[in-house]
Amino acid sequence: MWGMGCTTALIYTPEYHRYRFNEDHPFNPLRLQLTVELLDACGLLDGAHTLVPPRAATEAELASVHSPRFIAAVKAASAGELDPAGAARFGLGTEDVPIFPGMHEAATLLVGGSLLAAELVMEGRAAHAFNIGGGLHHAGFGLASGFCVYNDIAVACRRLIDRYGARVLYIDNDAHHGDGVQDLFYDTDRVLTVSFHETGRYLFPGTGATDERGRGDGYGFAINVPLEPFTDDASWLEGFEALVPAIARLYRPDVIVLQNGCDGHCLDPLTHLCATTRTFEGAAALVHDLAHEHCDGRLIALGGGGYDIWRVAPRAWALVWAALGGQTVPPGVPAAWRDRWAARSPVPLPAAMRDDPADYPPVPRQPEIAAANARTYATVRDISLPLLERRMIERGS
Numbered sequence: 367m368w369g370m371g372c373t374t375a376l377i378y379t380p381e382y383h384r385y386r387f388n389e390d391h392p393f394n395p396l397r398l399q400l401t402v403e404l405l406d407a408c409g410l411l412d413g414a415h416t417l418v419p420p421r422a423a424t425e426a427e428l429a430s431v432h433s434p435r436f437i438a439a440v441k442a443a444s445a446g447e448l449d450p451a452g453a454a455r456f457g458l459g460t461e462d463v464p465i466f467p468g469m470h471e472a473a474t475l476l477v478g479g480s481l482l483a484a485e486l487v488m489e490g491r492a493a494h495a496f497n498i499g500g501g502l503h504h505a506g507f508g509l510a511s512g513f514c515v516y517n518d519i520a521v522a523c524r525r526l527i528d529r530y531g532a533r534v535l536y537i538d539n540d541a542h543h544g545d546g547v548q549d550l551f552y553d554t555d556r557v558l559t560v561s562f563h564e565t566g567r568y569l570f571p572g573t574g575a576t577d578e579r580g581r582g583d584g585y586g587f588a589i590n591v592p593l594e595p596f597t598d599d600a601s602w603l604e605g606f607e608a609l610v611p612a613i614a615r616l617y618r619p620d621v622i623v624l625q626n627g628c629d630g631h632c633l634d635p636l637t638h639l640c641a642t643t644r645t646f647e648g649a650a651a652l653v654h655d656l657a658h659e660h661c662d663g664r665l666i667a668l669g670g671g672g673y674d675i676w677r678v679a680p681r682a683w684a685l686v687w688a689a690l691g692g693q694t695v696p697p698g699v700p701a702a703w704r705d706r707w708a709a710r711s712p713v714p715l716p717a718a719m720r721d722d723p724a725d726y727p728p729v730p731r732q733p734e735i736a737a738a739n740a741r742t743y744a745t746v747r748d749i750s751l752p753l754l755e756r757r758m759i760e761r762g763s
């Protein structure tokens with residue numbers, strides 16, 4: 367019985383910290399160290415729940431989703447040999463994706479982590495694997511974008527299809543639309559992409575409307591659930607719980623990939639959503655149950671956005687990790703962790719592992735926001751789900 371706890375693998379190495387654009391960039395890998403140390407302090411890394419270091423992806427693996435010219439450009443940029451005009455064509459050297467020495471190698475290691483997670487799960491060496499450094503969902507075929515150089519998620523999904531013949535359900539719970547993954551599998555029914563995100567009316571990358579549904583063989587196999595600014599836990603989880611199990615039932619995946627971006631938290635500096643840790647833990651717990659119901663438990667979890675590195679990402683990802691492994695999280699943030707980091711944190715560190723939503727200011731116009739989201743959920747339920755059902759039959763799936 368999975369409720370008793372599943373074997374889980376945490377993919378991480380301190381080498382992940384080489385993926386650092388510059389000192390001022392919001393994408394700060396220190397959050398990974400903070401997370402691993404918090405897991406350790408909480409007693410959440412033990413015999414059945416272990417840390418596994420990744421290997422780097424090969425260039426051929428990168429080329430399963432990225433253009434050779436793009437990979438060559440990243441390598442040249444990484445070595446300091448790409449001129450600015452050439453870089454801009456590939457989304458490199460921008461404010462979002464500045465060039466830094468060794469960026470090719472650093473990004474390639476994150477991809478290798480997601481490949482390892484896929485292999486561990488598909489070969490039964492772990493029930494679930496969580497690559498906290500992965501989840502770089504914006505990178506495209508020939509384009510770096512939104513802090514993402516290579517798309518580790520897409521490379522892993524490609525591996526799941528090509529080596530294991532799997533039908534993949536990809537669920538993206540990051541505050542930003544999972545545009546890169548959606549685009550790379552827009553023409554195929556082998557990956558169903560489902561993205562919950564703050565509406566593109568107000569947030570990068572601007573895409574992810576409900577009428578983006580896929581194309582050709584992939585028509586009906588992209589589902590988007592744009593959320594209103596200031597969406598809170600109750601409204602977010604209402605949609606997640608109403609739609610995701612129904613989607614899994616229709617699609618009958620062999621494996622689920624869950625992106626656990628935690629930038630929808632109300633403390634996140636880059637978005638306008640108002641979730642607490644409840645949303646990230648609740649989503650992971652629900653998807654974990656679905657993996658056991660539909661896929662013999664096969665679940666690959668990834669990180670993603672999360673720019674309050676002190677108060678949000680470590681706790682959110684600790685709760686995700688514990689939900690996958692069936693482990694009990696202590697109520698308080700361990701004093702040893704707080705003492706170790708208090709002096710470096712610019713904000714007071716939280717005392718509790720789980721947020722109490724009452725500690726956050728009430729969301730303005732909450733009923734109107736929940737009502738607007740409910741209309742979006744009804745659109746997805748009444749249009750996207752019947753379309754998926756019809757397309758499954760047409761595709762003979």
Ligand SMILES: [Zn+2]
Pocket residue numbers: 368371372493494654658663690691
């Ligand atoms: Zn499990």
Ligand SMILES: [Zn+2]
Pocket residue numbers: 540541542627629670671672
């Ligand atoms: Zn994000």
